[in-house]
Amino acid sequence: MKYLVVNHVRRFTKMVYKKGEEMVFGRSKFPVSQRWNIQLGAGYVVPEVKVAPVEGSETSEERMIAECRNIAQSACERAVAIGLPAFMLEQEHVSQQTNNPEWAAETTKAQVEVLEKYYDEYGIRVSLRQTPADIRIEERGPGLRGSDYDNNIEETMEACAANGASDLCIESMGGKALSDYGISRGDPRAILFGIGVLGSIDMEYMWNRIVNICKKYDCRPGGDTDCAQANTAMFMAGGLLDKDVSHTMAALARGMGAARSLVAVECGALGPLKDCGYENPIIKAISGVPIAMEGKNAVCAHSDLMGNLTCAVTDVWSNESVYHRQEMGGTTPEVWLQATGFESALMNTALQTGQEEVLRDLYTLTDKYRDPQALILAYDNAHRIGEAIVKYGKDPYLRAREAALEVGKIINEAVDANKLYLTRFERESLDSSLKTIENLPMDSDQFIDECIRAYSRKVPEFNPKNYELEV
Amino acid sequence: MNNIEELESKMDQDFVAVRYNVELEGPAITPEKDPDVQAILPKEEPYRSIAMGVLHGDIDEALNSVKEGLEDGLSPMDVINDGLMKGMDAVNALYTKGFFFLPDLMLSGDAMMEGLKESEKVLGHKSETKGTVVSFVAEGDPHDIGKNLVVMFLRAGGFEAIDLGRDVPNEEVIDAVKEYKPIFMTGTALMTTTMTAFPKIVEEMQENGLEVPAIGCGGGSVRRDFVESFPMSVYGVEAYHTPKLADSIIKDKKTWKEIRKEYSEIVGEFVPEYD
Incomplete structure (x- = not known):
């Protein structure tokens, strides 16, 4: 094999969790410790809040610093006001922050000062997650690797780590041109190529660098999410009555996304894996690292069909993102931290009283049959998809393919048992996709060659050189 | 039987989640x-x-x-x-x-x-279309699936769509307006701090004495109140509304002010953002 076997990372070929029911919220096999006395996945769930800088704050460095400081200050005030024992603040960068590493250094420093003050004063356990934006443009030379955009991402990562971030994350975009093409045209081969192959290759490039940066500082490599791909499918699939992308197709993309996002852990990411990665329960089942998730308390950012189910095995509970503005109950950092904070308190009470498995199962059952996308992320099914992935663990293409096939099996079993009902669109889309995927070659090189031939002209942004693939 | 199966067997699913899409969708058609x-x-x-x-x-x-x-x-x-x-x-x-x-x-x-x-x-030359529309993604923003849908809907609706791509500097948008004299423009953005390109573009156009009947702005973080805070602009809710908005400019000579008022009637459906 000429392409994918040049593996510089250790691949997962065995499950860390032997059974799905071993997993529960707040506990992971490999908890993470960070500065400010916080542990993630160590027996308690940590609420997270994330707020997008307001429009106009990008006009100067001073305004951006003030904006980020205000967000941190509001969150800390509310955390103390309602008695939260711990919380995580995440700053997802806007493009201006990542494009100006010196801004990132200063905004991180400003948030660190606020969090540290509250840690010193109240002993509240805090964590500062910094998530630079993936601002690379594939079709603009020199592409994904070594462009000014790419170099700015690396410098910004380092600036955040050097100035006190607890951990670093990213939502990398490799393969997005292909997966966008496939998602909007119902082409499972293009989606598999975009997510399973190109996404995995690009993540390895990105994550080896992030892990090396983190090693130099008291900063942990967090995780990546398939936001650019599987979440695009989920977002476009929308609600039950939307007619853009079938929900079965979105479920297949999610399965492939798990095989892809696992690469961060294989490169050395420790978790908690970033919220927004709805595929995280699958990766937790495989690798045992803690995860962040979002659902019913992320309605400020988008709608999904699994608002409770995503709580079931999470370690950090997030609001995804929200405009920075005033609500009747306070500013949005205050309001949404309160929402995630009280939900985490419920989970922590269950953990303290030995009721965690009951609560986990209730969370799961409220949504399991609401939609195929929810079904496959129920912890028992997430574990099954994990097993499919590690069966072909050494080969990023084959494991993504196998994950998709297992997703299909899980959905079909639930339909046969009269537990889940599909529309004609979902049924046809699943049947034709599975047929296509089953007929794909079992050899990576052959698949890659076929895809390069098939899509180079159709998807003009795609350049195999960005992934070190031979043409 | 493990615990979750036991719990599940006690449930009536209809009290928890209803798949309305399955109930509504009719039989398969050719x-x-x-x-x-x-x-x-x-x-x-x-x-x-x-x-x-x-x-x-x-x-x-x-x-x-x-x-x-x-x-x-x-x-x-x-x-x-x-x-x-x-x-x-x-x-x-x-x-x-x-x-x-x-x-x-x-x-x-x-x-x-x-x-x-x-x-x-x-x-031997480009075929005649209903009109030319310029589409772009705001500077600093790499997210372009929405723009790609808009372009496809416009072309399918008989318009020539000039696709400027993503992360497009404002000057390039201005140059395209000068070159193509579009009847309509579309701009999309996902981030709160990249959508601020839209009012800047409008300002630069005004400084250059340029006018476009309407600029449709949409995308993940974009809100109607923001879009309506500067002139020439219309908040676009769904990608498939775009050719209908363009049609209203060509056929009924609607201005951006009228489109803001009559959005729901123009696209022919209930749009919560406008009602």
């Missing part, structure tokens, strides 16, 4: 048997085959029929208007009724565009 589609599809060959190729989203079927027609001496404009566009009209009818889904529309759009290119080769 696209060409739909009465609206029958009314649109041409009866004569080879126009019918060309339109059917587009309707089926089959590039080869459409392209072969187009090539045969052109070799037989048909006028390329007839091939476009009586074949390709009729097929696309049929697709739009099914999409509007909820029988077709986005992938059907995108594949049909691809088939239509291939047929169009082939016809334009014989024509």
Whole structure:
């Protein structure tokens, strides 16, 4: 094999969790410790809040610093006001922050000062997650690797780590041109190529660098999410009555996304894996690292069909993102931290009283049959998809393919048992996709060659050189 | 039986989650048997085959029929208007009724565009369209799937869509306005701090004495109150609304102020953001 076997990372070929029911919220096999006395996945769930800088704050460095400081200050005030024992603040960068590493250094420093003050004063356990934006443009030379955009991402990562971030994350975009093409045209081969192959290759490039940066500082490599791909499918699939992308197709993309996002852990990411990665329960089942998730308390950012189910095995509970503005109950950092904070308190009470498995199962059952996308992320099914992935663990293409096939099996079993009902669109889309995927070659090189031939002209942004693939 | 199965066996699913989509969706149809589609599809060959190729989203079927027609001496404009566009009209009818889904529309759009290119080769120049629209993603923003949908909907609706790509500097947008004199523009953004490009572009256009009947702004973080805080702009809610907005400018000479007021009527459906 000429392409994918040049593996510089250790691949997962065995499950860390032997059974799905071993997993529960707040506990992971490999908890993470960070500065400010916080542990993630160590027996308690940590609420997270994330707020997008307001429009106009990008006009100067001073305004951006003030904006980020205000967000941190509001969150800390509310955390103390309602008695939260711990919380995580995440700053997802806007493009201006990542494009100006010196801004990132200063905004991180400003948030660190606020969090540290509250840690010193109240002993509240805090964590500062910094998530630079993936601002690379594939079709603009020199592409994904070594462009000014790419170099700015690396410098910004380092600036955040050097100035006190607890951990670093990213939502990398490799393969997005292909997966966008496939998602909007119902082409499972293009989606598999975009997510399973190109996404995995690009993540390895990105994550080896992030892990090396983190090693130099008291900063942990967090995780990546398939936001650019599987979440695009989920977002476009929308609600039950939307007619853009079938929900079965979105479920297949999610399965492939798990095989892809696992690469961060294989490169050395420790978790908690970033919220927004709805595929995280699958990766937790495989690798045992803690995860962040979002659902019913992320309605400020988008709608999904699994608002409770995503709580079931999470370690950090997030609001995804929200405009920075005033609500009747306070500013949005205050309001949404309160929402995630009280939900985490419920989970922590269950953990303290030995009721965690009951609560986990209730969370799961409220949504399991609401939609195929929810079904496959129920912890028992997430574990099954994990097993499919590690069966072909050494080969990023084959494991993504196998994950998709297992997703299909899980959905079909639930339909046969009269537990889940599909529309004609979902049924046809699943049947034709599975047929296509089953007929794909079992050899990576052959698949890659076929895809390069098939899509180079159709998807003009795609350049195999960005992934070190031979043409 | 483990615990979750025991719990599950006690549940009546109807009290927890109802898949309304399954209850609503009717029986499977063959696209060409739909009465609206029958009314649109041409009866004569080879126009019918060309339109059917587009309707089926089959590039080869459409392209072969187009090539045969052109070799037989048909006028390329007839091939476009009586074949390709009729097929696309049929697709739009099914999409509007909820029988077709986005992938059907995108594949049909691809088939239509291939047929169009082939016809334009014989024509020797670009075919006439209803009008030119310029589409871009705001500077600093790499997220372009929304823009790509907008471009496809515009082309399927008979407009020439100039696709400036993503992360487009404001000056490039201004240059495109000067060059193409569009009847409409669309700008999209996902981040709160990249959508601020829209008012800057409007300001620069005003400084340059340029005017576009309307600029449709949309995308993940974009809100109506933000878009309506500066002139020339209209908040676009769904990608498929775009050709209807463009039509209203061409046919009914609507201004951006009128589109803001009459958005729901123009797109022909209830739009919560505007009601």
